[in-house]
Structures are given as C-alpha cells and as structure tokens.
Amino acid sequence: MLPELLDARQIAAACRDGRLDPADVLRAFRQRMHERNPAINAVVGDPPADLPAQLEHLRRRLAAREPLPLAGVPVLVKDVIWVAGQRVTQGSRLFADFVAPRDALAVERLRRAGALIVGMANSSEFACKGLTTNHVYGLTRHPQDLSLTPGGSSGGCAAAVAAGLAPLALGTDGGGSSRRPPSHVGVVGFKPSFGAIADPFGFAHAFIGLQTLAPIARTVADARLMFDAMAGVDVRDPQTIELQPAADADVRRLRIAFSPRLGLDVPVDPDVSACMEAAVERLRGAGLPIERADPSWPQGASEEALMPLQHVGLASLFESDWRRDPDVFDPDIARQIERGLKWRGADVARAREAGLRIALTLGDFLQHHDLLVCPTTPCVAWPNDRPGPRIIEGQSVEPRAHAVFTPFMNHAMVPAISIPCGLGRDALPVGLQVVAARGRDHLLLAAAELFEAALRPLTARG
Structure with a gap:
C-alpha cells in the first residue's frame, strides 16, 4: 500500500x-x-x-x-x-x-x-x-x-x-x-x-x-x-453561524442555474466556455435539471467597485510600515496600501454598499434556484512572470480580469466550491464553480460530489 x-x-x-x-x-x-x-x-x-x-x-x-x-x-x-x-x-x-x-x-x-x-x-x-x-x-x-x-x-x-x-x-x-x-x-x-x-x-x-x-x-x-x-461555532468568534443540518437531498430535484458569464459583461476564453458547455451537457445527461439563468446584478457591480475595501484594509494595518519603508513590501502590495490611503470615507462606504447590493441580489437569485453554476475563472493558468493574463477572449485586459467570478460570493457570504470540469488549451485544467445559499454548505457539498463523479471522464488527461 x-x-x-x-x-x-x-x-x-x-x-x-x-x-x-x-x-x-x-x-x-x-x-x-x-x-x-x-x-x-x-x-x-x-x-x-x-x-x-x-x-x-x-x-x-x-x-x-x-x-x-x-x-x-x-x-x-x-x-x-x-x-x-x-x-x-x-x-x-x-x-x-x-x-x-x-x-x-x-x-x-x-x-x-x-x-x-x-x-x-x-x-x-x-x-x-x-x-x-x-x-x-x-x-x-x-x-x-x-x-x-x-x-x-x-x-x-x-x-x-x-x-x-x-x-x-x-x-x-x-x-x-x-x-x-x-x-x-x-x-x-x-x-x-x-x-x-x-x-x-x-x-x-x-x-x-x-x-x-x-x-x-x-x-x-x-x-x-x-x-x-x-466547522462549528465557538463563543469566542461572534461571527460564527449554525449551518443547516446535513440532509439526504435528492440533487436531481434541485433547481440548478447555469450562468456562462455570471451575468457579467466580461471576456471568457473559448476553451473555458467550451469546457463549461460540455460539463453542463454531461450533468444534464446524468439527469440533473439545469436551466440557463443569469443573476441581474445592480448597475456598476464589479470587482473593481469592491477593491477599495481590500486597499483600506491593508492601509489600516500597514500604513506606518509603508511610510517608513515602502520597499519592504511586494511592489503590488505597496501600491494597494498607497491607494488605500487615498480612498475617502465616502469611497469606502460606496464599496460596502456595493457589496451589500451584490449580496442581496445573489440572495434573491438563490431563493429561486438551489444552486448556481458558472466558471471559476475565465481563463486557464498563465505565465508566472505577470500578475494576470494580458489577453482573454482576444481582448486586452487588466491584471485582475482572471478574478471576476469569485469575489461576489465572498461579499454574499455564501458557500462556493470549485471542482475540475475539463481540460482547456494545452490540457490545462478548468474549474466549475458551484454556489449555494448561506448556511447550505452540506447541500452544496453533496451536490458537488455528484457533479464530480459525472464530470470525471472530462478531466482525465490522455
């Protein structure tokens, strides 16, 4: 053994x-x-x-x-x-x-x-x-x-x-x-x-x-x-919650939405899109009732609208160290701290409000669908000499364009899982993101296990 x-x-x-x-x-x-x-x-x-x-x-x-x-x-x-x-x-x-x-x-x-x-x-x-x-x-x-x-x-x-x-x-x-x-x-x-x-x-x-x-x-x-x-609550952490109990849910009776671009106007590489479509067809073939549906996000919803919260978070922790010697930081982190020091209180309030509106939108969507399926990322792995891919779907993009499909789930506080769903260009892995309502972690994991078994043939290399 x-x-x-x-x-x-x-x-x-x-x-x-x-x-x-x-x-x-x-x-x-x-x-x-x-x-x-x-x-x-x-x-x-x-x-x-x-x-x-x-x-x-x-x-x-x-x-x-x-x-x-x-x-x-x-x-x-x-x-x-x-x-x-x-x-x-x-x-x-x-x-x-x-x-x-x-x-x-x-x-x-x-x-x-x-x-x-x-x-x-x-x-x-x-x-x-x-x-x-x-x-x-x-x-x-x-x-x-x-x-x-x-x-x-x-x-x-x-x-x-x-x-x-x-x-x-x-x-x-x-x-x-x-x-x-x-x-x-x-x-x-x-x-x-x-x-x-x-x-x-x-x-x-x-x-x-x-x-x-x-x-x-x-x-x-x-x-x-x-x-x-x-998992589990602890009185020393007031933010912890009780989860909905594990249940033997029939995943084939769940309402499952597939959103190829998460309802966002963002580029997705063709190999990733092809993997998504093949994965969804295979899941449908396994008896899962998946329909096409996109969340209707509030105007201006984007990762960029949320980033002031990360910047001010870093600035609040490391302002004095940055002022003493900015070169002690990774240059990208130093830039984030510098930006955090320039955001006004009103900017931070707007970012918090944007996060809340995203959470409310996703919460409403998950009232009508038990699970949301979308890409984890719009591209496969890129060269390690740069912070992000320079081109996605033939378009020049900013370094954070690879991250568009994940942050909303953090702001909505919901569980989300990435599972392998196929191989893109150069046989590089592609991930499928599956999302459920807050507290329904056990349901999400049960569904993801079934998805994983159905998708396994698509992830095998050669």
Whole structure:
C-alpha cells in the first residue's frame, strides 16, 4: 500500500484499522516533497519541530480507539494561518521571524481529528495578490508546467495538493484565493459560508467580514471530511453561524442555474466556455435539471467597485510600515496600501454598499434556484512572470480580469466550491464553480460530489 496514492479518507481508515503506520504515511509524503517541491516551491519554511511528538500522540490515541476521522492524514497550512511554534510569515519581510504563539482554532480542530500538520504552504504577501510570490520565499510554480502560475493567493496549497505533496491543505479565501488556484491546477477548493468555521485566533487581515478558511483537496469527499472536522461555532468568534443540518437531498430535484458569464459583461476564453458547455451537457445527461439563468446584478457591480475595501484594509494595518519603508513590501502590495490611503470615507462606504447590493441580489437569485453554476475563472493558468493574463477572449485586459467570478460570493457570504470540469488549451485544467445559499454548505457539498463523479471522464488527461 503506497500512502501517497491514497486519498485522505483511505489514509485515515487504514491508520485506524492498523493497515498503515502513520510514520510510514508521513515518510512517504516527506519523500514526495523532497522529490517535487524544489521545482514548484509550494511548501516553504522548516517542517514542524513537533512532528515526532505529533506521531507519538497520534499512536496513543489510535491505541485507545478514539474516533479520528483524519487519523494520520498529512495537512499543509497556508503561511498566513497560525500553527503553534511554527514560523508564519504571511509572505512578508515584516513577519519573517514571527513564531505563532498558538494554533488557529481550525488547526486545533484538525489535530483533534487526528491530522498531522506537516508544514506551511506558500502564499502571496498578506494573501492579497492573484500570483503566489513574495519576498520571503519567492515564486510558486504550476506543477504541470513550471513556466506557469497556479494563481494566488493560496497557490502553494493548491500546487502542493495537485503535486501529491499532501492530500489536504488549509487555505484562506477573501475573494477567490482558494477557488481560483485549485481551478488552475485541477483540484477541489471549497469556500464555506462566512462564519461556518470559527476563526478567533490569528493575524488581523485586510478582508474584514469576507475571509473564510478553506479546505483544498483532491476530491470533494476529502474536502468535506476536512470541513466537517473544522466547522462549528465557538463563543469566542461572534461571527460564527449554525449551518443547516446535513440532509439526504435528492440533487436531481434541485433547481440548478447555469450562468456562462455570471451575468457579467466580461471576456471568457473559448476553451473555458467550451469546457463549461460540455460539463453542463454531461450533468444534464446524468439527469440533473439545469436551466440557463443569469443573476441581474445592480448597475456598476464589479470587482473593481469592491477593491477599495481590500486597499483600506491593508492601509489600516500597514500604513506606518509603508511610510517608513515602502520597499519592504511586494511592489503590488505597496501600491494597494498607497491607494488605500487615498480612498475617502465616502469611497469606502460606496464599496460596502456595493457589496451589500451584490449580496442581496445573489440572495434573491438563490431563493429561486438551489444552486448556481458558472466558471471559476475565465481563463486557464498563465505565465508566472505577470500578475494576470494580458489577453482573454482576444481582448486586452487588466491584471485582475482572471478574478471576476469569485469575489461576489465572498461579499454574499455564501458557500462556493470549485471542482475540475475539463481540460482547456494545452490540457490545462478548468474549474466549475458551484454556489449555494448561506448556511447550505452540506447541500452544496453533496451536490458537488455528484457533479464530480459525472464530470470525471472530462478531466482525465490522455
């Protein structure tokens, strides 16, 4: 039995019944990192010094027959999330020597479920860029083609899972950071409802009221397993919510809308559009009643209208550091801070109002449709020497044009998942985004599992 070929559920089951020693699991994935990580630079920093202690503690719990849904499963954590005793840099020189004083609550819950925290995954600086690169650890590359990027900001997590360096990774998602990179590398990225996972401990960040912790996995079932281990309210986080209970819903009776461009006037590459159409036809062939329907967004709804919130969030955190030495930051982050200092209070209020109007529009749409299906991104992965593609559907575009289909879900606080749905140009992966109403995470995951099974033939390479 080769642990690196197993998914998280299989590893946990084999560790629980004694067919696998967790030390052998750890050894197999460490070897995989040794072989593949130098080229892609997805796993960064030193491995946790407490790995031997983690193993010994896990063995005692297994011997005591504790119910451990993630027994022995290696998990990587994005380098913006606290892991006790671990250097967590946020990809910033300002935090190059920061050692987390405790675990994030989600990390604590993963350990409680039996997971082994095996290292940190690279992130763009402060998780605020669509390309995974920073001044501490450098550039993360696409595991399928080293000249390309997996996107950002959870590019290290997505690339690591796609390359088989770990079966699970914990990312963050404040505007699509854990959906777009999984789409680009052909794995699953799940953004839960805002408040589904309590998150009271860690760094202050720019995405106030938007960011969620996000499982990244090779399959929907593994993402679901990870999510179930982390989800739940905690009195120390007043933003957490109770989810609608899991139910045995008949997905074939759900009302499913397909929106090829999410109702936006934005370019989408022909290979992505072709993958979407083929995927939807295959889902219809599997008995799913999918109709064409677009949300009717308020006038001016766009990611650009929302960006002042990210800029002022960064400026509020790092104004004094930027004024002291702007060169300590990634140039793109420095520009965002500078812009944040120039936005007026009225500009911020308008951005907040735009986010609310988007949330209300999507909420109304999801009153009439149980699920919304659309592209995760309008393009496949692009060269890693630039923040975004320069051309989409034959049109010159701004660097953030690759990100148009994900941020609205953060502002609406709804769950959204990206699953592989086909191969675009150069056999590069394309992702399908599926969205449900806030709190209906279990329904979304059940539907995504069925979608994944139906679409699997479209994602096979050669």
